[in-house]
Amino acid sequence: MAKKIRLGILGGGGDSLIGVLHRVASQINDNYEIVGAVFNPNFEENIAFAEEIDVPTNRIYKDFDTLVEEELKLPKEERIQVCSVLTPNFLHFPMVKKLLENGFHVICEKPMTTTYEEAKILRAAQEKSGTVFALTHTYTGYPMVRQMREMIRAGAIGKVHKVDASYYQGWINSIIHDKAKRSTVWRLDPKKAGISSCIADIGVHAFNMVEYTTGLRIKSILADFNYLYDDNQMDVDGTVLVRMDKHIKGLIRSSQVATGEENGLSIAVYGEKGGLRWEQENPNYLYVLSDTEPLQVYKPGHAYNSKLSLGGTKLPPGHPEGIFDSMANIYLGVARAIRGEVYNDGEFPTMLDGVRGMDFIERTVESHKNGNVWVDLD
């Protein structure tokens, strides 16, 4: 039995949204042990939280710089091997850069940075360090999303001609319509979130899903944002037309003010022979559409699925697996990469996905601000 990988956590404290998903996901396949952390910028809360979840407090540090400094003093076989960066967006770049430069592997939340320039600096840092880097576009871990990717690669729908990805939420309604509340969330603060709220927070997931499932690159975009109020600097709704080439087009729709929507991520890809459609809130169904055959529904765990998809299912068909399992599949792929084992490049999003995502975010803001014009991605 391989030894557990020593995991450090940055952010993701008891007060956070995403921390529990990473902690549970890291344990699901028995590959990781949390050995050190800065869960929270407040040291007392940091220690209290570590005690609450039973992580030894001797390697709970007062801040990120101390974590790196102290861990580097430890022998390599005791030191944290990989750090998960789960802080608000503006901290991703300085943390990831320093981690890569000091030889740590990194699992980072999206959006990877706050600017495209920073993303390119991280790419150079990773190339130099040769360490593993994964970006947690969580939804790519679902078995049926992986199946969609493999079916498109195998030609099941023929040549792709239309993509339609949508990520609709309504949660910011309870904040955006109240002037005082607008300044209370970091996602609406450009200093903490970067240049975009909606596109950077969720539109970028939809962008990644399009590129992940089709294997194609979006070449140009035209964006139309809604800020709802003149004093609000951050988009809360964005519709983006996308072109992959002259004959492959589509759209990415995202909203944080789609009233009543919860976590409505969906993707449809249409080709000359058929279509595929998947929805996050019912993740165990992959719909196969045809002009000539009845609707088919693929489900996880059946032998008719691809190896990549089956690798993300732990129980026999009919035992629903969800978002925790999806993230766990990403952690599983990262564990294989860290151990130098063979893995499929669809097992986790990489630095390239992060760089592409930041290019997409910046170009959509540019398109909107310049009067909704077409802009090329690199």
Ligand SMILES: NC(=O)c1ccc[n+]([C@@H]2O[C@H](COP(=O)([O-])OP(=O)(O)OC[C@H]3O[C@@H](n4cnc5c(N)ncnc54)[C@H](O)[C@@H]3O)[C@@H](O)[C@H]2O)c1
């Ligand atoms: N993959 C996904 O689907 C998904 C979903 C939600 C959030 N996210 C991303 O995860 C990140 C965190 O989002 P969230 O919603 O959990 O935020 P949050 O505000 O709920 O939690 C942030 C956490 O970071 C901690 N923190 C802040 N400054 C810190 C510092 N200097 N050092 C250590 N810890 C610090 C806070 O105490 C808190 O525990 C964001 O980048 C967000 O975009 C991704």
